[in-house]
Amino acid sequence: MSNSFPKNKFLEGIFEPCQSEYNLDNLNVIGKIPSELNGTFYRNGPNPQYVYSKNYHMYEGDGMIHAVSFHNKQVTYQNRWIRTERFLAQQAAGKALFGGMRDRMVRDEHAGDCSHNTANTNVVWHHGQLLALNEGGLPLVVEPSTLATLAFTDFEPKLDRSMMAHPKIDPITGEIIFYSYLSPTMDFIYFIADAKGNITHKEKLNLPFLSLMHDFAITEHFTIIPIFPLTLNFARFMQGGSIFKWEPECGTHFAILPRHGKNEDIIYFNDASCLGMHTVNAYEQGDELILDMVVMHDIPEGAEAFVDDELSIPGYLTRWIFNLKTKQMGMEKLDIMNMEFPRIDERFTGLPYQHSYLASSYHLKQPYYLFDSITHFDAASKTKAVHYLGEDAVPLEPIFVAKSPEAKEGEGFLLFYVYRKKEQRSDLMILDAQNVAGEALAVIQFPHRVPFGFHGCWVQANK
């Protein structure tokens, strides 16, 4: 298939869509693949099949999953578009049928009533299912070995409304905690499903306002929902305004409730306006809850969301401490480096932890979302180790894989894609997570480009 795309910075270089679906098993490997790696690294990201207009935004492409499988030090790779209703309708029509938010979400008459869900943001493993997720769509079930799309929704009872893209999985109970908010109904529903995918808790939360609520955090007993003032309003959009609007006068709020709590159990903490997209982790310490997050603190007063593609804002590792007894709150920047896409050893989700891994800017330059290094941040010593990749390279989110189920926190590997600008192709790099600044253990070379994407996961073999 060959499509021509309009001129747009989110369709060039690292963003240029991959227009082929590959099955590769003879990849060139530099170094030695650790024998402990036995499973598959899945990664999701926007990769438009067709583009409606030059107003395309990088959040809007059709989801494509890239999967690298490791077995006895052998590597195989495949990538597949997720067959959403939207993908299938556009494929049948041979053209784009859906305008994005900068095209007022218009729909071609051939779109009928099919969903515009791209499923392009995350891919997670829970109750034996691989789920492709988007901010405001139903979860799609993907077959883990072929990447075939199996179903347009999941859980018992079946979800009948959108699921956000960053659910949290409790490593002890196996529960999955998530919410649904990006809906014309303008309400917020909080969900918990057990380890088998049965929904055990569903509660409408009456938050002070809705906004871009991309991520949240859990602790052993609590859920922390940050509400930043990038407000969401479908009524405003229907009247010609923007879906999301930066309204700093609304302030930042944190809704904290017991994990299985109700709306009336929410405790609020309030702070100055800022914007965070991704949480690192949260945990309990006596009467306090600790929340670590990447935060943009310096947003210009009159900034307009999703309008000026030249505007990007650095993000900093930031810690909030909420005292549930005294109701006091503290905030501090943990580091001064521009970082994003934080990941941890997820056996410690919601628990006291020490290590996080992020894409970072060793040399600060715009746009701030294209990084040049991977950083290991040690929250105990507040020190970091940086693996700089050079001017020609752009790394994507690093995933942590434990060496074994019994390994101590941080004992394992980091896996991440690196885009090589000059060669217009990508590598998958494997670092020792305890020696991030050191030489890569292995580099797997792809003949093609794995485009800019968002999030992924590791699934151990035979899970």
Ligand SMILES: [Fe+2]
């Ligand atoms: Fe995200």
